[in-house]
Amino acid sequence: MILNPELKEIPIYQPGKPIEDVQEELGLTNVMKLASNENPFGASKRIRERIMKELEMITIYPDGAGRNLKERIADLYHIAPEQIILGNGSDEIIQYLSRAYLNSNTEVIMATPTFPMYKTNALMEGAKVIEIPLVEGKHDLEKMAEVISEKTALIWICNPNNPTGTIISEQELISFLDFVPKDKLVILDEAYAEYVTDQTYPDSLQLLSKYPNLMILRTFSKIYGLASLRIGYGISNLKVIQDLLRIKEPFNANRFAQVSAEEAILDQEFIQYCKEQNEKNKQYFLDELQQLGFSYFPSETNFVLVNVNTDDQLVFQKLLEEGIIIRAGSKLGFPGWIRVTIGTKEQMEKVVDTLKQFA
Numbered sequence: 080m081i082l083n084p085e086l087k088e089i090p091i092y093q094p095g096k097p098i099e100d101v102q103e104e105l106g107l108t109n110v111m112k113l114a115s116n117e118n119p120f121g122a123s124k125r126i127r128e129r130i131m132k133e134l135e136m137i138t139i140y141p142d143g144a145g146r147n148l149k150e151r152i153a154d155l156y157h158i159a160p161e162q163i164i165l166g167n168g169s170d171e172i173i174q175y176l177s178r179a180y181l182n183s184n185t186e187v188i189m190a191t192p193t194f195p196m197y198k199t200n201a202l203m204e205g206a207k208v209i210e211i212p213l214v215e216g217k218h219d220l221e222k223m224a225e226v227i228s229e230k231t232a233l234i235w236i237c238n239p240n241n242p243t244g245t246i247i248s249e250q251e252l253i254s255f256l257d258f259v260p261k262d263k264l265v266i267l268d269e270a271y272a273e274y275v276t277d278q279t280y281p282d283s284l285q286l287l288s289k290y291p292n293l294m295i296l297r298t299f300s301k302i303y304g305l306a307s308l309r310i311g312y313g314i315s316n317l318k319v320i321q322d323l324l325r326i327k328e329p330f331n332a333n334r335f336a337q338v339s340a341e342e343a344i345l346d347q348e349f350i351q352y353c354k355e356q357n358e359k360n361k362q363y364f365l366d367e368l369q370q371l372g373f374s375y376f377p378s379e380t381n382f383v384l385v386n387v388n389t390d391d392q393l394v395f396q397k398l399l400e401e402g403i404i405i406r407a408g409s410k411l412g413f414p415g416w417i418r419v420t421i422g423t424k425e426q427m428e429k430v431v432d433t434l435k436q437f438a
């Protein structure tokens with residue numbers, strides 16, 4: 080077997096360390112995972128019963144078009160179901176977009192550091208990747224605009240950005256969109272949109288009609304608490320959705336994911352609760368960090384990138400020994416920093432306690 084030479088450059092994705100591994104390796108029973116921005120409050124209570132009922136249908140392929148779920152999403156956002164494509168996680172839609180629009184004659188523009196899958200998928204298609212460094216944790220849209228060329232096919236904006244948690248404002252986004260030629264697709268990855276409280280955050284759905292070259296990605300993995308089921312979606316104009324449907328796997332969104340997401344959408348009270356708790360626990364964490372003298376990026380998400388000013392692998396290891404899994408910044412392009420998911424108040428207290436030794 081000879082591996083496609085283009086794939087040699089592609090790193091194997093390094094996920095957050097699984098709870099089971101840490102329990103086994105360190106002989107700990109009480110392990111918390113604050114590494115992958117999952118919801119510490121779980122998912123809506125409505126889901127369990129719905130999944131149990133759906134078990135009767137386990138043998139039958141799911142609805143490949145995901146009609147019911149698309150209608151729920153469309154109702155929530157006042158858009159047409161035809162503007163939506165479902166994915167086996169929004170990760171899969173990142174893959175579809177890259178497959179549909181990239182080849183070795185095209186270029187992709189993105190920030191760095193940002194969510195790694197944009198680059199990985201671009202490399203898989205043989206496209207040239209142009210990475211523009213963040214400025215104070217934020218996308219540098221001016222520089223990103225400067226490098227647009229005839230070959231540019233996709234422009235990725237992770238908003239809020241992972242791993243920094245920062246946002247670009249609606250004004251900044253509109254200025255950028257006004258500049259970008261309409262044959263270049265701008266993708267807003269809004270995996271954390273439901274957590275944002277900053278009033279200047281773009282109302283991106285409102286921009287879709289004015290900018291046909293805009294695509295929005297959302298997911299049920301983060302505030303909706305369904306990461307294990309793998310379900311996300313993209314919203315755009317009909318042409319883009321039609322392009323992507325050509326490469327969509329026939330049954331990519333599984334039956335249990337679809338019905339769970341349908342139920343989850345109906346429980347907006349739970350989403351509101353999680354958002355409020357996240358704000359409170361994040362504020363507690365930031366106040367403590369400030370007192371300890373650690374700096375951090377202002378985060379509109381359920382995670383914070385913290386400057387620990389020392390070997391982040393060491394901090395990672397110390398936290399791990401206390402049963403706390405976080406992400407070492409050196410794996411995310413931020414050596415000397417750590418990324419911590421906002422958990423429950425109790426969990427954040429434990430993180431703060433352990434971080435004190437590095438202050």
Ligand SMILES: *Cc1c(COP(=O)(O)O)cnc(C)c1O
Pocket residue numbers: 116167168169170171194237240241268270297298299300301306309310311
């Ligand atoms: C978690 C995350 C995703 C992927 O979400 P899935 O729907 O679980 O595939 C996409 N983008 C960003 C920025 C994320 O943090």
